[in-house]
Amino acid sequence: MSWTLDCSSPEGFALRREDLRQWLRLSLGPRGESFFVAINEGVSNAFKHGTLPGEPPWVALTLTEEGPGVVATIQDRGPGLPPGALQKDFPDLDQEGGRGLPLMVRLADEVSYDAATRTLRLVARRPLLSPARDGVS
């Protein structure tokens, strides 16, 4: 199953955000909430930095159930992520901003960026069931 969200504004995304959160919980179980955090930070970052001056905002989000998990892509039309953006650690504790991308990287199992298409790709894998812990026989 796949899910596509074409957003022309942060407000448009906000209207669908809880649907997305619920879909991820259903698809990924407990892992869904932390992956939602990663996606939400990626989309917020795309709206904040992914719009060229004078252009209307636009972010496309797709989610696809693929193999043992979910793949999310976030595409915008901005100048693109600067080199090394995905390798940055959290900022100093007294800094008010700069936590979105490090948080996104920390909470996804895989993160990659295609500069040519300005597309972030995030992957979350479902946790393997533990027979002892989860009562599976």
Next chain:
Amino acid sequence: MEYRFEPLGNTLHLTLQGSMYVDDAAKLREDALASLERGACSRVEADLSRLDYIDSAGLGVLISLHKRCARKGGSLVVRGLSGNVKELFEITRMDKVFLQG
């Protein structure tokens, strides 16, 4: 998200409820800083027990309040951290910034 302020002595009691997203952050920052000044408070006690989500913009607001309090010789104390919100505080090391009640 819903929030409520209640100044009591030198402490501003802040209660956050629901999910705090980037679109809530600017208004909360503005309202909270105004309440701090109005109440001449130097300390914030934030009850997060009914908050089920906070994003990086929301954490930024709490840091902003903490810094404002620190300039007046106070601090921000968070109470009621649990679940995903607590996990987010730990991942971002915000649990090292704010005193926890």
